[in-house]
Structures are given as structure tokens and as C-alpha cells.
Amino acid sequence: MNKIILKLYSVVFLFSLVTLRLNAQVLPEIQKALVNHQNNNILQEKLFVQTDNEFYLTGEILWFKAYYTDLQNKPLNVSKVAYVEVLDEANTPVLQAKISLKNGSGNGSLYIPVNLNNGTYKLRAYTNWMKNLGADVFFEKPLKIINTLNTPQNSKAESKKYNLQFFPEGGDLVEGITSKVGFKILGSDGKGMDISGVIVNNRNDTLARFKTLKFGIGQFSFMPLANNDYKAIARSAQGEIIIQQLPAAKKTGYVLNLKDENANLNIDVFSNLGNQKLYLVAHNGIKTVFASTGEVSGGKASFVVKKDSLTDGITYLTAFNNEGKAVAERLYFKKSAKKLTINAVSDSKLYNNRQEVNVNLSLNDEKNLSKLADVSISVHKIDSLDVKNCPDIESYLWLSSNLKGEVESPGYYFEQNNLGTSEALDNLLLTQGWRRFNWADVLSGKKVPVFKFLPEYNGHIVSGKIVDKAGNAINNHLVYMSVPGKRIQFYGSTSDSTGQVVFNTKDFYGQNEVVLQTNTELDSTSLITVNNPFFEKYSANKYLSGNLKTSQLNDLSMRNLSMQVQNVYSGAKLKQFYKPNIDSSAFYLNPYKTYKLSDYTRFTTMEEVLREYVAQVFVYKKQKRFHFHILGEEAILDEEVDPLVLLDGVPYFNMDKVIAIDPLKVEKLEVIRSRYYYGPTSSEGILSFSTMKSDLGGTEIDPRAVVIDYEGMQLQREFYSPTEDDLKNKRIPDFRSTLYWSPEVNIDANGKGKVSFYTSDKKGSYIGVVQGLTASGIPGVSYFSFEVK
Incomplete structure (x- = not known):
């Protein structure tokens, strides 16, 4: 009997020893998997697009500037092409352009055709390399476009539709454990709305009260119990009653609670699964900034993270159980102490019609030292059609680009640093997850996949496919591409096992005729197709079209008149393009x-x-x-x-x-x-x-060749800003609403710059928006305003 007991104790001891060793290996294994993922992780790119306005009429020109960075917001010089599209509500492209990128930025313009329908469109921008991560990482924002040839609709009463969601902190509600719960409610217009309400159980007992803070987002705390269902009963500011069921609580599990206290983040992980080891890892997607082991005692394990150890921006905090499984997670945002302050001051606050405006710019860092930056500026008239609370470069690069879905009024979280904005930011992070990270891929040791889309390091990539008459891919076949013209553009590509061919062009601009063919002396049966260079997958983001209000119709009429006058009297000047500064030599450079x-x-x-x-x-x-x-x-x-x-x-x-x-x-x-x-x-x-005439001299191209019209990178349109001499003839009306646009403001070594332009015949209030990005990745934004009487 004693021998049996001794053997039993030995087995238990060995099992405990193995368990302890396995537990001891969990955190190093998690860290190793994360380091491997970070080391093998591909370059991740971001784009931010500034437009000269957010509201357009058909017949107007949309001007834009693209800022191109890495995950740390530093300007990149890898991809040389950005793809910019305007999509309708069905994700059908209505406008498309390829923009040249150089040293972290590029710019262009889009003429809005007069046959577009009224609606809210989606502007999106991406590189060829970004396609590998899917449309969710693309830059997107809404654009309101009105066609005045169509009858504008006034606001109509419609049945209200609400979207109320609940987000337990850490991920789950667990029976018997108090949880912080974030909530978010969107109205029929897709914007956050104000509500207040209560949480009740099966017996309609009130367990918690809640109220939105900003943008339809708020939080409350309560403890779910076994054998209970819970629902929220809320009332909107207009008196509508909203009832929504809460997520079901789990019998067992984990709840994570974060408290921001002075210099530390205090993280408590609660569990009703008994004493065990827990692990907390904090990282920013690029490197691990904190990793620690804790012990659940009395149903709680506690961790302390010093905020000084965190990097600027979003940090991902994840708790793991003793099996190495992620069980709770939370986002935290640390505001950067580094600043780019852009002071933009006009030489007056009040101007007459057709008067010169001088705006002096000075750029400084957080220590008030002068800084250089890539700066763009837009100046336009403010009226009731103006779209407010648009994303700016600072809020997008630091915040919106890393969160799922649309962030309403992201600039609010950066306007000032006080208790109210901090609480609103915490609510936002409770309700919107991080879009660029997947623990399942990390812990599985998933290898970096073979990427379908290459980075366009030298210029635009034209791709296609070669097949035989039966439609089968042809491998290892040489295909030629030519762009007939004064400048010799000739390329070759050998097909891969799937029949794909890739032509790495350089300085390929404008509308061209492209010729693709094989050696017709050796091959007379193959077929060549050209791939669509634009991405044909789309995010789930939807931008709802709000109807115009009666009070806006007068401003719409005036804006329409201004657009037509400008197109009649300055139409030719709006169609001037810069010639790209490119090497016109042939690929063979100097002939013998x-x-x-x-x-x-x-x-x-x-x-x-x-x-x-x-x-x-x-x-x-x-x-x-x-x-x-x-x-x-x-x-x-x-x-x-x-x-x-x-x-x-x-x-x-x-x-x-x-x-x-x-x-x-x-x-x-x-x-x-x-x-x-x-x-x-x-x-x-x-x-x-x-x-x-660079037209092949009337010689016929082989009929087996594929000849298509193909647009390369966009030629840059010249923004028309009239000079003093242009404005002397007052018989010619000047009804410009956008007074000035410059995607590249000259900033000297002392961080100083100056722009000058003239007011138009339109009276009213004007706003200037200046945005910039330093070489070290610090974004900045500034606004100035003036009146024209």
C-alpha cells in the first residue's frame, strides 16, 4: 500500500514539475513568437490624403496631396506610385488616378465629371504593396458630391435606425466579475448620437446607468450574474426609446481592467478559474515594450507598466493564460511629447475683393526650435456646405490609421489635453480595435506568405497574363511591351508558371497607347491580357448620404454659379499641366x-x-x-x-x-x-x-499584337492662382471659392515660409488649412481665417 502511495506521489510530483517547466516557458515562447513575427513582418505603409475641400460640385476640380509613411509615421521612399480612387456607394470606381510618389509624398487632381449623381462618395488611396494586406489598411474618407443638374433633395423625415453596440473591456463579460463596458451608438446618418439609459436584469432591476460622453461613445461598470440576461434601455435626446440586449456573459473566463494613474498603467486581470500564472505583453506592432509574469491570487493578477517605457501612439496590451492563449486585450494611447507647431498668420484679418493676401509660416518643435517639414496648404470659402471635423494628418497618422472603422472627428482628441479628451479617447479605444495585428498569425508561427503584389520601387508596374488558345497559362515565355512615342519606352518580361508577366516601367506618365506582343516569328497563337492595376476588393466602410437642408440651397446655388463662371472664363487655365522632369534618353542610353x-x-x-x-x-x-x-x-x-x-x-x-x-x-x-x-x-x-511624328510612320502593327489605351502616372495639373495683372480687368468676373492650393510650400532652413494669393469677387469667411510632416515623422496641422468684405 505504501509503495502505491509513493508511486502516486512520484507521478504527481513529475506532472507538477513538467507543468512548472511548461509554465516557465510560456512567456519566453510568446516573446519569441512575437520577435519572430516582428523580424519577419513585411514593411507596412500608410497614406494620408489632404484635399483642398470636402464638398464638391460636379464640374469642379478636386486637388489633393498624399503623404506616404511607415508605421512610425516616417516618410518612406519605397513605393513610387499611389493609387487614388473615388468610389460610389456600390464601390464602383467613378474616378481613378496613379500618382507619382517621391521622398514620401505626391500630389494630383481629379476633374469631377458633370454626369455623377448626388451622393457621399469614398475617396481611397493605397500603394501596390498595400494591396497585400487588404483594403482595410487603405486610406479612406468620405466626399460629398452634388450634381446641380439633378434636383437637390431636402431633408425628409425617415424612420430612425440605430446601431447600439457593447464592448466589454478585455473582450468578454464573465459571471461574478465586475467589468467596464464601452458602448457606441450610431444614428441613421452614421454619426454618434447622445443617449442616456439603464442596464436591467430579468426582473427589470436597474443595475447600472450610462450616458454618452462624446460622439455616441461612453462606458459603465457592472457585474453580470449567473442565470441572468441583461438589456439596455436608453432614451435619445429626441425622446426615442432604444432597447438592446447585452452580450451574454461567460461562465468562466478573464476580465482585464486598465487604470491610467500618473506615471503608471495599472492592469488587473480577474479570473474565476482559480490560482494560475498569467502573462502580460505590451507591444506597438513593431517591438515589444513590456513583458511580465503574474500570479492569480484571490481571483486577480496585477501588473504595473511604466508609461515612460511605452512608445508614442497606440500600445497593444494582451494577457495570456498558462497555455499561452490570448485571453484578454486592451489598447492604450500615449500622446507624443514631440510636436510640430505650424504658425500660419495672414497679414490682415479683413480684405477687400481682389486684394493680395500674404500668409507667413513658421515651423517649430516642442522646444521652440525651427523645423523643416513637407508642407501643403489649402484656402477656401466657408459656407453652410462646408464639411466639418474632417481627418487631419496628425490625428490620422497617430490614431485613425491604426483603428478599425471610421473615427468620428478624430482631431478632437488632439485639440487639447484635459480630463475630458482623455476620457473620450479611452472610450474610443474601448470600442474600436486595432486593424493591423492578428495574434493567431503570430502564435501559429505563420510564415511570411508569397506576396502577389510587388512594391513599385522604380515606377508603375504593368502586369498581364499570357495563355494559349485553350486558356492555359504559358510558362517561361518572353513578352514585349512598348509605348510608341518620341521617348523610347520598351520593356520585356518572362512569364512565370501562372503565365503572369510584369513590366517595371520608369517615368511612365500620361495617356498612352501600349503595345504588347511576343516574337511573332516564333509564336503566332498565344493571347495576352493586361491586368487592372487598381484593387478590386473593398473595405466594409459605408458613408451614408445625408440630404441637403433647405438652409443650404442658397449657398448651393451660389457655389454652382461660381463654378460655372470659373469654367467659362478660366477654363483654359484650369487645363494647364506641368511637364514631368524626366530623363528622355532611351533605355540603351548613348548609341554608338x-x-x-x-x-x-x-x-x-x-x-x-x-x-x-x-x-x-x-x-x-x-x-x-x-x-x-x-x-x-x-x-x-x-x-x-x-x-x-x-x-x-x-x-x-x-x-x-x-x-x-x-x-x-x-x-x-x-x-x-x-x-x-x-x-x-x-x-x-x-x-x-x-x-x-512619333506615330510609326503609318506602318501597321502586327495584327496579333495587343494594342490598348493605358494611362500611366498622372500629369500634374497647374493650380490657377491669378496674378495682379490677371485681376486688373474687372470686366472678367472672378468667382473662385478655393483661393489657393499648394501641395509643396517652400520652407527654408529656418523653418520659415510665405505664400501669397489674391481674394476673389466672393465675399465671406475663408479658412486656410496647413498640414505638414517632418523627416522624423512628426505631423502637424494649423488653421487660419480671414474675412473678405
Whole structure:
């Protein structure tokens, strides 16, 4: 009997020892998994887009600036293209553009067509690389667009629809444990609304009272009991009664409670599962800032996190049980002590019509030292159509970009630092989770996947697919892409196992005709398609269309008149574009020899041109077909292969067709007399013909080639800001509502800048919005206003 008891004790001891060892390994394993995830994690990008306004009429121009950063808000220079779209309520794109990014920013414009319907549209922006993480990480914001050709609708009485949700702190309600519960209510317009109410049990006993603080968000505390259901009974400011069931409480589990006290965060994790070890990990998505082991005693484990150890912005606090499973989590936001203060001061608060306005800018950090930053500015008229509480660069980069869903009036949380804003911010973090992190992927040791979308490091990537007649992908096949024009743009790509081809273009701007083909001498049956460069998946965010109020119709009429006057009298100036500052050299850079055909006798056949004065080319016939040889530096290049022949950048593989080119329409011929490697292509020399009009000289492209219209990166439109001379003729009306827009304000080494512009004929109140970002990732925003009498 004693031996049996001894063996039993031995088994229990060994089991306890194994359990202790397993428990001791939990925290290091969690930390190791998190470090591995962070080390293997891909570069994550963010975009913020500033627009010159938030409300537009059809026929107006939307101006915008894109700021491009990493997760720490530092400007990036990886992706060189941003995709900007305006989507309707069905997520159908109505406007699209590709914007060049350089050193962390880019800018562009969109003309709003006159056939758009009234509504609230979604503006979104992303890079090709951001597509790998899905549409939820894209920049998005609502845009109100009104078509005055359609009858504007007044506000109508409609049945109220409410969305009331509850969010227990840490994740769950647990029977017998007091929980802090966040709640959020949205009205029929998608905005937060004010309510107050009570929590009652099955017997209608009142257990807690609650009231919204800001933007339809608030919190309360109560303890659910076994065998009880709970509901909220609330009343809106208009007297409507709202009844909503609370989430069911679990029999057993964990509840996390965070208290912000002076220099520390005190975190208590409650559990009704008995004594056990718990682990708390705090990280910011990039690195771990805190990790500790606690013991549940008396139903509670406590942790203390010093706020000095936390990084600026959002910190993710997660509790794990002794099995290494995440059981409760919470977000905390630490405001940055680093500041970018932008002082924007106009030289007067009151101006006459057509008077010059000078705005002086000074940029300083939190120590009042001058700072350099990438700065943009917009100045527009304020009226009843103006959309308020729009996202700014500071609130978006620090807060909104990391939270799920739309954050209403995000700038409120940064306007001032007091008890009220801190409490409202805590409520927000209780009700909206973090969009960029998934513990399941971390703890499973999930490997970084093969990404479908490449970063556009050099320029826009044009992708496509090559298949055979049966629709099967063709592997390891060389495909050529050309952009006919004065500048030689020629690319090659070898298909992968799925038939995909990728062309890495450089400085590819404007509307173009693109030619894709294979070597038609070797392949006559393959089919090539071009992929849509814009992402065809969408977030779940919906922006509800609010109806116009009767009081807004007069301002709408005036805005419409202003738009039409500007388009009539300044239409030509609104259609001026900058020429991009790009290298116009061909991909082969400096040719060995350039023949300008006008410098020689103008022969009427290409054969005569090549035979008579192009010394590097031998023309001969073989089996009744023309062929060329290139004379290299020491000998003739491969005699069995024709050189690469281009006409305005389009390759020709049949030398008979080259001989048929009309030399009277050719301006020049450039010769490369050496073997040339370019990407996956190799050629026995190059002959590059350029026609007078860059239109292929009337030569037909092979009918098997794919020819499509394709828009590259957007040419930048020039914002029309009239000069003093423009305004001297007062017979020409000036009804500008947007007085000034500049995506790139010149800031000197002392952090100073100045912009000047003129008021229009429109009287009223005007607001200027200045936003900027330093090279170290500190955003700033400032506003100024003035009157025109």
C-alpha cells in the first residue's frame, strides 16, 4: 500500500514539475513568437490624403496631396506610385488616378465629371504593396458630391435606425466579475448620437446607468450574474426609446481592467478559474515594450507598466493564460511629447475683393526650435456646405490609421489635453480595435506568405497574363511591351508558371497607347491580357448620404454659379499641366552612332538607306527574306540572329516589314553595335528608328499584337492662382471659392515660409488649412481665417 502511495506521489510530483517547466516557458515562447513575427513582418505603409475641400460640385476640380509613411509615421521612399480612387456607394470606381510618389509624398487632381449623381462618395488611396494586406489598411474618407443638374433633395423625415453596440473591456463579460463596458451608438446618418439609459436584469432591476460622453461613445461598470440576461434601455435626446440586449456573459473566463494613474498603467486581470500564472505583453506592432509574469491570487493578477517605457501612439496590451492563449486585450494611447507647431498668420484679418493676401509660416518643435517639414496648404470659402471635423494628418497618422472603422472627428482628441479628451479617447479605444495585428498569425508561427503584389520601387508596374488558345497559362515565355512615342519606352518580361508577366516601367506618365506582343516569328497563337492595376476588393466602410437642408440651397446655388463662371472664363487655365522632369534618353542610353536621315541623301527605300550609308549594318536575303547583320567592334555579331529593330519603341521581328518602312517619314536611326542585355531580353545589336511624328510612320502593327489605351502616372495639373495683372480687368468676373492650393510650400532652413494669393469677387469667411510632416515623422496641422468684405 505504501509503495502505491509513493508511486502516486512520484507521478504527481513529475506532472507538477513538467507543468512548472511548461509554465516557465510560456512567456519566453510568446516573446519569441512575437520577435519572430516582428523580424519577419513585411514593411507596412500608410497614406494620408489632404484635399483642398470636402464638398464638391460636379464640374469642379478636386486637388489633393498624399503623404506616404511607415508605421512610425516616417516618410518612406519605397513605393513610387499611389493609387487614388473615388468610389460610389456600390464601390464602383467613378474616378481613378496613379500618382507619382517621391521622398514620401505626391500630389494630383481629379476633374469631377458633370454626369455623377448626388451622393457621399469614398475617396481611397493605397500603394501596390498595400494591396497585400487588404483594403482595410487603405486610406479612406468620405466626399460629398452634388450634381446641380439633378434636383437637390431636402431633408425628409425617415424612420430612425440605430446601431447600439457593447464592448466589454478585455473582450468578454464573465459571471461574478465586475467589468467596464464601452458602448457606441450610431444614428441613421452614421454619426454618434447622445443617449442616456439603464442596464436591467430579468426582473427589470436597474443595475447600472450610462450616458454618452462624446460622439455616441461612453462606458459603465457592472457585474453580470449567473442565470441572468441583461438589456439596455436608453432614451435619445429626441425622446426615442432604444432597447438592446447585452452580450451574454461567460461562465468562466478573464476580465482585464486598465487604470491610467500618473506615471503608471495599472492592469488587473480577474479570473474565476482559480490560482494560475498569467502573462502580460505590451507591444506597438513593431517591438515589444513590456513583458511580465503574474500570479492569480484571490481571483486577480496585477501588473504595473511604466508609461515612460511605452512608445508614442497606440500600445497593444494582451494577457495570456498558462497555455499561452490570448485571453484578454486592451489598447492604450500615449500622446507624443514631440510636436510640430505650424504658425500660419495672414497679414490682415479683413480684405477687400481682389486684394493680395500674404500668409507667413513658421515651423517649430516642442522646444521652440525651427523645423523643416513637407508642407501643403489649402484656402477656401466657408459656407453652410462646408464639411466639418474632417481627418487631419496628425490625428490620422497617430490614431485613425491604426483603428478599425471610421473615427468620428478624430482631431478632437488632439485639440487639447484635459480630463475630458482623455476620457473620450479611452472610450474610443474601448470600442474600436486595432486593424493591423492578428495574434493567431503570430502564435501559429505563420510564415511570411508569397506576396502577389510587388512594391513599385522604380515606377508603375504593368502586369498581364499570357495563355494559349485553350486558356492555359504559358510558362517561361518572353513578352514585349512598348509605348510608341518620341521617348523610347520598351520593356520585356518572362512569364512565370501562372503565365503572369510584369513590366517595371520608369517615368511612365500620361495617356498612352501600349503595345504588347511576343516574337511573332516564333509564336503566332498565344493571347495576352493586361491586368487592372487598381484593387478590386473593398473595405466594409459605408458613408451614408445625408440630404441637403433647405438652409443650404442658397449657398448651393451660389457655389454652382461660381463654378460655372470659373469654367467659362478660366477654363483654359484650369487645363494647364506641368511637364514631368524626366530623363528622355532611351533605355540603351548613348548609341554608338546616330544617323539623322535629313543629313544624307533622302532615298526612297529603307534598303537603300541601310546599304548606302549605315556602315554598321549588312543587308542580305536568305530564302527570299531580308535579314540584317550588325558589325561589332571586332567582328560581325551572331549571323544566325537578326538584331532588335525598334520603330518608335515598337519591336519588329520580320525584317521584310522593316525594309517596307517609308524612310521619308523617319527622322533618325540610332545604332548599338554590341550584344545588348536588357532585363530578360538579349539582342545582337539594336537598330532604333524614330519617325518624324512619333506615330510609326503609318506602318501597321502586327495584327496579333495587343494594342490598348493605358494611362500611366498622372500629369500634374497647374493650380490657377491669378496674378495682379490677371485681376486688373474687372470686366472678367472672378468667382473662385478655393483661393489657393499648394501641395509643396517652400520652407527654408529656418523653418520659415510665405505664400501669397489674391481674394476673389466672393465675399465671406475663408479658412486656410496647413498640414505638414517632418523627416522624423512628426505631423502637424494649423488653421487660419480671414474675412473678405
